[in-house]
Amino acid sequence: MSIESPAPSQPGFLKRLVLAGLNILIPLTVGFILAYYVIRELSQTKLWFIQALHYVLPWLFIPLVMLLPLAILLRSRIKTLLLILPLPLFLLTYGELYLPRLPVRTTGDPFVVMTYNVWEGNVQFDQIASEIQTHDPDLLSIHESSPPLVQALENRLADSYPYYRIHPGIGFFSRYPILQSQAFRLGSIYGIPGPWAQHLVVEIEGEEVNIFNVHPPSPPLQGKYILGLPLRLPTSFRTEGFEIAIQEILWRMERVKGPILVIGDLNFTDQEEEYKFLRRTLEDAHRQCGWGMGFSFARFPSTGLALWRIDYVLHSDEFVCLRTKSGDFAGSDHRPVIAELGWRETTD
Secondary structure, eight states: OOOOOOOOOOOOHHHHHHHHHHHHHHHHHHHHHHHHHHHHHHOSSOOHHHHHHHTTHHHHTHHHHHHHHHHHHTTOHHHHHHHHTTHHHHHHHHGGGGSOOOOOOEEEEEEEEEEEEOOTTOOOHHHHHHHHHHHOOSEEEEEEEOHHHHHHHHHHHTTTOOEEEEETEEEEEESSOEEEEEEEEOOEETTEEOOEEEEEEEEETTEEEEEEEEOOOOOOEEEEEOTTOSSEEEEEEOOHHHHHHHHHHHHHHTTOOSOEEEEEEOSSOTTSHHHHHHHTTOEEHHHHHOOSOOOOBOSSGGGTOOOBOOEEEEEOTTEEEEEEEEOOOTTSSBOOEEEEEEEEOOOO
């Protein structure tokens, strides 16, 4: 007498739907990330779509975090392994931002640097001034400043910052004496002068420190409307503006002696080639002593969610970073970036 074994139960509709979605989403997500890294490393020229993806790179990993629990819950080894595959790439790119920081040895008194793009349309002058006073920096750079804002800051901060220099769209306030200052253009593109920047020599602890307060132009993402759709199809990402600006900054850096600070809204992420050019001689304060992604710019300020990091405090080897943090928007689309720096202790 033969006994028929019961047929295996078929998964329900909801489970089949989830499996079908995972079968599509996981290969697409993992494949997209891997393709980005492969193309970026193998390409001999700059590709506009790769440069555009630099800005959203950290967010490309978010779907992996969301899909991984589902793959584990469904006990799918292949899907789980696929989702773990890009993890080493994330660790190579951003892992150091989550490592504990070792104590450093410094000499002299530390000082605080703050860079703040206040946004040219921001009229919340009191909030901006209060945000600055909350963090109480010794050196302050502002960008996209309007004449009314500058006047408000001068009235509110004059006692705290006896030394300052103001130029169109950019300003610098200091508790330390400004020995020299020069305003210059960050190159030109298509015959149009670049934005104003400042080179200041400030005396700190008896040392002359060269400070470059800069705000290179942002790269526009251009596109075309296709078939009457409401969204534009991206067709180019123009980075010539900040490329020329960084070459100007590097050229000027080569011609000065002594400690250097480069501070400001650079309008590119730490994945850009221009960032690597600066890092050949400068340290990134947030990479050195900060924790987490350090996002500073909000594409949609009303959400209060910063999406990528384009504001920097960069310093030469004479300094070490002690701590960094981000402030509140205070009506801007940027969070201020604050770094406490100390003088590196040298061994004879």
